[in-house]
Structures are given as structure tokens and as C-alpha cells.
Amino acid sequence: MAIPFKYNRRSLLIRRVSNSMTVGAIAIVVGVFVAAMAIVGGLDSAIKDSSAPDNMILIGRGADSEANSFITLDQLDALKFLPAIKRDGVGNPLVSPELAEQVFMPAGDTLDNLPIRGVLPVSTQIHEKVRIIAGRMFTPGLNEVIIGKLIVNQYPGCALGADLKVGRRMWKVVGVFESGGSSFESEVWADLHSLQEDSRRGASVSSIRLKLVPGADVHSLIQRCADDPRINLQAKTESEYYKEQSE
């Protein structure tokens, strides 16, 4: 015979103090656990959302991330017409050379590392989730930048229309972008050539992103990039790259 539920209810109410304390203790443990999982989940989704399934990233041999990678213009020229790379409507390869730098920005009493990425206009065709939500895209050569929506008003000069002091020059913030919750939303994007000049990196870049043609043989492309002495780069799918970065 099943026990009526009211027996449980009465029994719980009789010992209401000890039961309340037990419920409170469990609630605190569960609350802390869910909060920790939420932070982990937030980081995971930011990393996962930064990648596209048909994008590849190339970094220098021996480098473990964009931050310590060095790629020359010759290496870029040697790979950009490989048949596995998708092309736009007029036949230009969807290859985005990018320069990832970090600058210190004051944040209260401390300094934060703010990522700044030099890109060419083609980059928005490779990072398809990037969308301007206020203002406009920067004009190459005019010391203009766009900023991710997560850093708006977080640092001095990080606002639409403001002047942002990064590196050796002032940049005009002309746009704010979002990118589907990815880590790009915490970055400043500038014209590649202006950033190369400002950071005195010559014509080098730190990574190359490219879009693959549908059904491309990823493994043979990775092998080709590693074995061809003119290219000599590590190629990875973006999802693989970001997975490694999160470890």
C-alpha cells in the first residue's frame, strides 16, 4: 500500500528547521556548481562559435597559437591559389591574412590585454558571422577600426565615434560588430596594412584563414601545407584549432 503524500508533508513540517537547513545546504552547493558550469559553458560556446566548419587556419611551424606565429608574404602567395580554396564571384580566393596583436589597456587599477586584429576586407567573407551592428566597416588606410560589442565602453576610447589610442597612433572607432557570441566580439579589428605599419611587422602576418570548397580533401591540404617548402605552415580546421586553444 502506498503511503499518502500528506504523511511525507507532515513529517517534513515537524522537523522544519533541520529540513530547511538541509535544503539550504543543498541549494548552496547546487548554486555554486551551476554557476561554475555556466562560466565553463560560456567559455566553451565562445570558443566553439569562433570556428566555422569549412574554415581553416594556418599558423607558422612551431607556433602553438596566432600570438607567436610568423608568416611571410611569400608563404601567403604560395598557398592562396591552391585548388581546395573557395573563390568569390570574381575568382578571388577566399584567403584572409590576419595579424593578431595584444595591447595593454587600463581597466580600473589594472591593465587588461586587449586583442587587436589586422584584417583585409575579404575577412568578412571568411568570418561569416561578423556583422556590423552600429556605424560602418573601417576604410582601409584611414586609421579607422571597428570594435566587438563586448568591449564597448569597457576601455577608454572603446565607443562608437571615439578616438582609441592603440599602439603608436590614434584610431577612430567607426563601427561596432557582433559575431554570433564568438571571441571576436572582444577584439578590435583594424586594417591589416595599417596595423602592420604601426606594429613594425613589415609585410608579415600571424595567421591565414581560408574557406574551403565544398567536399575539399582537408587532410591532403594539411599535408600539402606542411610538405611544400614554399608554404611550410601548420594547417588546421578552425574547430580543431579552437579546441586545442581551450585545452
Add this chain to the structure above:
Amino acid sequence: MILSLLVGESLIVALAGGAIGCGVAFGLFKVFAFNADALGPFVSLHVPPFVLAETLGVAALIGVLSAYVPARAAAKRSIVETLRLVD
């Protein structure tokens, strides 16, 4: 009967604690969402639904397991003997 009574009570207590904990955590997320500065620009909060289900499941399991052994011991005792111990 005594076994299911005690295990049931423990399950109710554990699930109530789990539900309140999830509710408080979500309340805090809302506060942080309104005040993004508190977390800085590089962290966003995201809880997949399976984590909530898993958390409540684990809370329920702990409630059942922690009550089972004492409840079984209590259930095995003779009621007459137990009543003799009551002042």
C-alpha cells in the same frame, strides 16, 4: 513502507534544494547580464539545459542514496521494540 517514507522525504528535500539552487544561480546570471562589467568582456554565462537536468538528477540521487541505508535499518526494526525506546 517506512523505507519508502524516509527515502521519499529525503528525495523531496534534495530536489527542493536543487531547484532553489538552480533558481538562485539563474537569478544571479540575470543580475550579471544587466551588469556585464562585473564579469569583464571575456566571459559570458551559458548553461546548457542538460547541465540543469544532470544537476537535479545528481541532487536526487544523493538524496536517495544518503537516506537509503538509515531508512533500511529503520525499516528492519520491529515497531514494538522501537516504541519501547520512546520515552
